[in-house]
Amino acid sequence: MIVSVDLSQIRFLRYFLYLPVFTAVLSLLFSTSSVNAQSDLPDGPFYQVQEGDTLWDIALRFRVPIDELQQANGITDAAQIDVGNQLVIPGLEGIQGLLETRTMTYGETLRSLSRRYRLPEEKLARLNHLTSPNSINPGSMLVIPAQYDNPTSGRRVGVRAGKSLLELAMLNDVNPWELVLANNLPGTWSALPGDVLVGLDDETDGPGAFLEAIEDVSIEDLPFVQGKTMVIRIRGMPGIELSGSLNGSEITFFSMGDEYVALLGIHAMQEPGLYPLNISGKYPPGEPYFGDGFDFSQSVLIRDGDYPFDPVLTVAPETIDPKVTEPEDELWESLGVNVSPKKLWDGVFQSPVPDVFKDCWTSLYGSRRSYNGGPYDYYHTGLDLCGGVGTEIFAPAPGRVVFAEPLTVRGMATVIDHGWGVYTAYDHQSEIYVEHGNFVEPGQLIGLGGATGRVTGPHLHWEVWVGGIQVDPLDWLMKSFP
Ligand SMILES: [Zn+2]
Numbered sequence: 001m002i003v004s005v006d007l008s009q010i011r012f013l014r015y016f017l018y019l020p021v022f023t024a025v026l027s028l029l030f031s032t033s034s035v036n037a038q039s040d041l042p043d044g045p046f047y048q049v050q051e052g053d054t055l056w057d058i059a060l061r062f063r064v065p066i067d068e069l070q071q072a073n074g075i076t077d078a079a080q081i082d083v084g085n086q087l088v089i090p091g092l093e094g095i096q097g098l099l100e101t102r103t104m105t106y107g108e109t110l111r112s113l114s115r116r117y118r119l120p121e122e123k124l125a126r127l128n129h130l131t132s133p134n135s136i137n138p139g140s141m142l143v144i145p146a147q148y149d150n151p152t153s154g155r156r157v158g159v160r161a162g163k164s165l166l167e168l169a170m171l172n173d174v175n176p177w178e179l180v181l182a183n184n185l186p187g188t189w190s191a192l193p194g195d196v197l198v199g200l201d202d203e204t205d206g207p208g209a210f211l212e213a214i215e216d217v218s219i220e221d222l223p224f225v226q227g228k229t230m231v232i233r234i235r236g237m238p239g240i241e242l243s244g245s246l247n248g249s250e251i252t253f254f255s256m257g258d259e260y261v262a263l264l265g266i267h268a269m270q271e272p273g274l275y276p277l278n279i280s281g282k283y284p285p286g287e288p289y290f291g292d293g294f295d296f297s298q299s300v301l302i303r304d305g306d307y308p309f310d311p312v313l314t315v316a317p318e319t320i321d322p323k324v325t326e327p328e329d330e331l332w333e334s335l336g337v338n339v340s341p342k343k344l345w346d347g348v349f350q351s352p353v354p355d356v357f358k359d360c361w362t363s364l365y366g367s368r369r370s371y372n373g374g375p376y377d378y379y380h381t382g383l384d385l386c387g388g389v390g391t392e393i394f395a396p397a398p399g400r401v402v403f404a405e406p407l408t409v410r411g412m413a414t415v416i417d418h419g420w421g422v423y424t425a426y427d428h429q430s431e432i433y434v435e436h437g438n439f440v441e442p443g444q445l446i447g448l449g450g451a452t453g454r455v456t457g458p459h460l461h462w463e464v465w466v467g468g469i470q471v472d473p474l475d476w477l478m479k480s481f482p
Contacts, residue, residue, distance in 0.1 A: 045145070047098070137298070227266060247270075254420055365381070403436065
């Protein structure tokens with residue numbers, strides 16, 4: 001028997017010998033292509049560098065140490081990043097894709113943000129390294145994966161005592177199960193009174209932790225900084241009685257048009273850190289749907305004003321003797337306590353000195369001071385404007401004179417009440433032309449510059465008080481409050 005062997009078959013079999021080589025090449029090809037895919041999108045959560053970003057900003061925003069950020073991205077020189085670079089953000093296991101940042105606003109909680117972005121609270125907390133609800137501060141950055149960055153603008157539905165979720169859904173004309181799903185609730189029985197749910201239409205939007213009676217809460221020019229004047233605006237149902245406090249100091253709200261407005265002075269020596277900002281409200285009677293009112297607190301970060309330290313000042317010892325300064329300081333503080341309900345000014349304040357001196361300052365507000373070698377326990381409570389003895393002093397805005405008398409430290413001093421807890425004060429004058437109780441108009445001559453009291457030379461020491469706190473007067477010459 002002859003066994004015929006088909007040569008073509010042998011040749012075919014020989015190809016099997018090449019198979020491992022072939023698969024190796026194939027797998028190499030595939031792995032190369034997957035490497036290519038990875039270089040398009042980094043492995044792990046990443047941020048795309050924007051115009052104006054520095055590596056330090058990015059590290060701060062994502063709350064990662066800068067050296068870890070450099071290491072994760074093989075960056076040796078922290079100054080070397082380019083717009084469009086995709087930087088892997090370390091320390092966020094289980095999170096993938098492009099990350100974006102949004103500025104946090106007042107009136108949000110972890111829960112309300114979770115509902116707004118439809119992102120589980122746990123994931124949002126981990127992404128933002130939130131260790132407590134206090135870490136959600138207005139003005140700081142909120143990190144969110146780009147795929148979730150389409151915040152819902154659903155109408156807010158407040159859960160009321162004595163109303164079931166089913167009733168609420170019916171009252172608001174929404175499907176209760178959709179309400180349950182949209183708000184990550186375990187069931188229709190699980191909503192708690194006071195909780196604020198996200199509705200499903202896109203009628204209105206607003207601070208997620210407030211009931212619908214409050215349409216909007218905004219704080220202008222965040223962050224809070226030592227010496228600054230802050231403006232809080234609230235829009236909501238007419239007739240709400242609003243009150244508030246920052247770290248226990250009372251905030252007064254005034255009705256203005258369709259808004260409630262509060263001015264807030266930040267003390268120049270306030271230790272930088274987190275402080276509770278509370279806003280509470282009482283609804284007008286006969287609003288049973290909303291209940292009695294609300295009480296909301298959120299931490300705000302007060303930053304350092306980076307004020308300079310003045311060289312030690314030498315003054316007459318009796319002007320820093322506590323026996324003299326304490327009663328005078330007490331009197332001075334008492335002058336700014338009363339909050340007149342009528343706002344007398346409108347727009348930016350005029351300069352209190354003639355044009356030739358208006359941009360000439362011998363000392364700015366806020367600088368830290370030591371007198372006669374003592375500790376730096378003092379700060380400069382106003383703005384020192386140039387001018388000699390006899391330089392004219394004008395009222396910067398309409399107001400009522402509440403003090404016009406000589407004092408030991410402040411010399412010949414005048415204080416004007418402009419309403420809403422805003423006062424201006426004028427020290428070291430040589431002449432005073434107004435009396436307690438006088439109304440003054442902007443530009444009215446109220447006195448002459450001098451060198452009376454604790455001074456090293458003639459100048460006008462000018463103060464602006466907001467809610468009993470001396471703030472930076474330059475802000476009032478540049479910006480219209482509120
Ligand atoms: Zn001064």
